[in-house]
Each structure stands twice: as structure tokens, then as C-alpha cells.
Amino acid sequence: MSSNSINRKFKFEKPIPVDEFIENALYEPNKGYYNIKIPFGKKGDFVTAPTISNLFSEIIAVWVISTWEKLGKPKKFNFVELGPGDGSLAKVLVETFKKFPNFNKAINIFLYEKSNFLIKIQKQKLKNYRVKWTKNFNQIKTGPIIFFGNEFFDAIPVKQFLYKDKSFMEKFYSISPNSKVKESYKKSDKRDTEKIKSFKTLKGLKFFEFPKMGLAEMDNIIKKIKNLSGGILLIDYGYIKSIKGSTLQAVKSNKKMDMKDLFKNIGKADITSLVNFTLLKEYYLKNNLKVKNIVSQKFFLEKMGIIERAKILEKKMTTKQKEYMYITLMRLLRRELMGELFKVIFAFKSEKNDFLGFK
Template identity: 35%
Template sequence: MNNLQTHLADCIRLNGPMSIARFMAEALGHPEWGYYISRDPLGRAGDFITAPEVSQMFGELIGLWCADRWQALGAPDPFNFVELGPGRGTLMADALRAAAAMPGFSRAAHIHLVETSPVLRAAQQRALANKEVAWHDHIADLPAGPTIAVANEFFDALPIRQFQRKDDGWHERMVALRGEQLCLQLNPAVVPSAPLPKAVQAAPSDAIFEVSPARSAAMSELSQHLLGHGGAGLIIDYGHGHSAPGDTLQAMRAHEYVDPLAHPGQADLTAHVDFQALVEAASGAVTHGPAGQGAFLKQLGIATRAEILQRRATAAQREAITAALHRLTGQDQMGQLFKVMAVTSPGQTAPPGFALPGFEET
């Protein structure tokens, strides 16, 4: 057992089985042995690759989207340019470079990054070495003022709880011990179905449903900040557009899926984002989407951007650009599994990227 496994086992022996949410919080954020605290998880040498690491086109288009929203707000100077969970800082660096084409944007932008990992903060500092950056541990720490915020693969790592339906009702799935090994077991107590969406209350026996109070709280905080100060937020993550049963908890280690309980602190833990729950948590704000990432990026002009890059590229580079375009937009890649939604303060023009029929606005 590694140090974190020993710690978790001791906690379970002392206090009994813990929720999956508590397990995720410890595995990812333990101050000494947590996954995000102790390592750089990104890139080919890490455990997974995010869209900004695939191609500069992703961050550039996000930057232009942010510049459009800044203009829609009346080009406030200054304004908070925020990223939640910025990874290595690649997206922010690409976005700033592209948005600099908008006169006044770079001067007005005050960069704020919400990040708890000291390893990733150091990487972000290197990526944004020529920029003045403020770091924060929580969304609630963001300063007052007009705000443009981006959250790419931020919500998927926030803790979830799982409930399983049995003949007598819903039971919470807990992390327990079997000998010296972590395992899942059901809490014998039946939980009320009231917190669950109506669509899943009639789910069949053994169905699993996931909820994330942490995600709803983060979305509510962001939305209330935008409502109070004016602004827009762009959320990009993998998940489903409507609440539905399913066990989506997964662990990634060295680009391979592993048992979520087997390597706490040494593997990335995530679960699919329920975008319907995020929309509901954004109460009072205007929401757009979710849209598939592929459709969203195509509306922003990613194909044209790829063509421009290829004009000055070598044959090998052109092939890489084509592969990156497919990775970001292909229906069999990130194009459909990954979704995009926007949340804005009232009174703005419609944000780009959400104009196709079937995209939802509330």
C-alpha cells in the first residue's frame, strides 16, 4: 500500500466506509499525497492529454470567443480574465495570443487562475512568464469586476457521489475495506429519492446515478459572480447533455484506464459531467448549450484556421494539423463526447458557437 492508501484505510477503520466524493477529494487533493498536488498529470509523459495540448487552434479559438464576449460587455477596462483549472497554462497562453488581435484586450485583461496544485502553478508561471498573473484557491476568491471565465476539463475532476437502486430504494455506494484492499459496497440505509432528478427516479433495479454537489456549488458560485459583476463563462468538458443513469467514474494512469480504487494519488480520477445539472445550478444567469465540441469549434472557424496554418507548414506538420483537427472535432474523438456550454449575465448578444438548431438556451 502506498502512503495515501494507508491513510485512507486508517480513516475507514476509524470512521467506517467513506463516500466516493470523500475518496476522490483525498485521492486528488490530499495536501501531501494527492494526485494534483504531487505531480504534473498532463502531456504525453503524464497520464492524459487535454484539448489545449492537442493543438494551438483550440486555445486560439477560445481566445477569440473571449474577445467577442469582452466586446459584448462594452470592452471594460480592466476586466478579470479567469481560467478554472488551467493545467499547464497552455490554453491561457494561446488564448491571450489570439485575443491580442482585438485592440485594447491585452491591456484590459487582468489574469486570474484558480488552481490548487503547486506543481501546475509552477508550470502555469512558466507558460505565462511575461504576464502578470494572480492565483486563487477558490472561485469565491476572485476579485470584483467584469469577468470572462474559461473552464476546460475542470468540472470532471470535482468529486461525485454515486447511488444505486435496489428493490427497497436508492443506496449510496461507499468506499470500504475488504482485508487490506479498497472496495465498493452499498450503504444499507435507504436514501430519499428527492435529490435525484425525476427522470431517474423510475430507473430499473441496479441502475447507478451520480450527483455532484461540488460541481453544482462551483457552477453556482461562478454564475453568481457573473450576475453580480457582469460577464461570461465558457465550460468545456466531457459528459452528457441530460441527467441519466450510469457509472462513469474512471481512473487514468499513463494514458490507460485502471481500477479507480487501485492507485489513489497516482491516477487521475474523473467522471462524466452532467450538463443538465450545471444548467440548473446556473439559476438566474443565461445559459447556452450544451453543444458538441466539434460543432462548436466548427462554428468558430477551426477548419479555416487549420487551412491557414497548413499553408506555411511542412508535409509532416500538415499531417499533424489534420490529425489534430480530427481529434478535436471528430464524432469518434472529442467532437461529440466533449460538450460546451456558456453562461452569461443578462442583456448580452448571443455568444458565437451556439447557433445551430437544437442548441439550447435558457
């Protein structure tokens, strides 16, 4: 792998683990992808469900309200959006919540965002909206809590390992001064090896990804849920049965790029990996949360009534608006588009179990 056009602002002369390499490419201040441009939308590099259709965000709003009802309509209720992107979902949530006065009195909305650049964009979009930004969940002290993330976990870099000669070997990248990208492997750190061995999901795999950074984020979230009760709803591009090989992908201008080209575009393309939902479920169960059966985005949205909602909205629409609404709805629901590729998981601490949207 080599390229003369590698962005020289990024220096990785010493080999660094894959997750740290990606972390720098995405978040290094003033250089990282998420700190220099708005990546979402038709003019950006990729579209996400909330930037495709407001119907998606409305359904999430209805799910949050229904969960509050299931939990006995507590007087104080917290909602944290993880990785709110350009703030599209939060905007629709606030507007929808206003239509439910009792719920609206109870709800506190927090946004948890890593990119300072995106926080600025969110603050512009949500001026005069009742939302707060948080970097530390300790500021939330009472009331059940619901965390929600759409394409949050897949944006957190993963480590990659090879199991060879009875040892776990971790993959590293480096970029030489003449812009050559080199891949190398080193024996895995002892603590990582112990952690990996504790997962049934990873047993017997020759090559696999491990979301160490993502699970560290999860630790804080799980602690909060255990403390206050509530849960975490995640929607992500991912898989249930294990996948052979790397799932890293780079996306630029709404097109997937060959990973080789990624190295010519460090800081200019988004890099994600597919979420291992079975591993995530195993982690929640290990931490004594309950978990609903993982379902597809199509199943969840349809069960929550997205088609019925579209039928109500279409009555007040022009033919052109109607056409547009159904095209975007099909993007969310068609199996070969987002419908099956995206999965939904809900882990929770509560005596209740009959949350909407699942099997």
C-alpha cells in the first residue's frame, strides 16, 4: 500500500494499533474527519436515517414516550442522544415531545458528542431548544435514563486481531516519511488478551475485531443505567453471525472506497466498522442488563407503526411530497438498503419487559 498523496498532516511513523490510527484520522483536533466538515446529508459523504427522513426520528420519539409510559410515567426522565451528528434527530424529538405535555414536563434531553466542531453545528441547529450538552453522565442524578444512538457504535474505532500459533496478535499501521503505509502485527497486550478470552462470541475465530474503545464508552453508560434504571437503544449497521475478515469501510461522497484508497484520504473520508451485535449483547448480559431480541431496522420501524404514520401524513401532501416521502421511507425499510443491514438492540434494567418494537 503506498501513495504520495497521503495527507502529510497525519504522522504515524511509529506503528500504532488500528483503533488509534482510525481515532486520529477521525477526531484529531483541526485535522480529523469529524472535526473539519459536516459529513452528513446528500452533499456530504453519507446519509444517515435521521438525515434521510423525519419519520425515522418521529418513530424514535414515539418509542421514547412509550418507554416512559411502560416505566410508570416517572416525574423525572432523562434521554441522552449518543453522537447526535448534525442534530437532525434531536430537533424532531423536541418538536414531537412538545405535543405530549405530561411527558414534556418530565423529560430532560442531553446530547453526548465528541467532536467540538459538530457541537457547534448542533448548537446552531438547536438554538432555543430545550437540550443540554454533556461530557459526563455524573451530572444526571435522578430519574430513569434512556440512551439512544443511531450509527454511534459503528463510528467508534475497533481493534483487529489475528489468532496465530496459539497467540493473539494485534494489527498495527504506520506511515513512513515517504508515505508508505505498513501493516504489522504485535503480540496482544495481556489485559486485552484476558478480555478477549472472556467472550464466547470470539471463540475459535482466526481474525476478528474487538471494540475496546466502544466497550469503554459502554461501561459508563451501563453504570448509569444500573444506577438510575432505564436502558440503551442502539441502531447500527452490523451483524449477528460472525464475519470473516476486516469490516472496516471508508466512505466518501456517498460511495464506499477501497480500503487502499483510504490511505490517500486520511481525514477526508469516514471510517466505520460493522457492529458485532452478538458481542454487544454478550457484554450487556455479562453486566447484568436484560436484552430484548435483536431485530432489524425494518422490523422495529414497522412494528412501531412507521407505515401507518406515513399514511396519515400523506393525506395533507402534494403528489410530489408524497413521492419523496415514500422513496425515503423505502430507503429505511427495504431489506437490501437499510432495512436488514441495520439492526436494533435494547438493553435495560427494569422489572418491565414489554417494551415496544421487538419480538
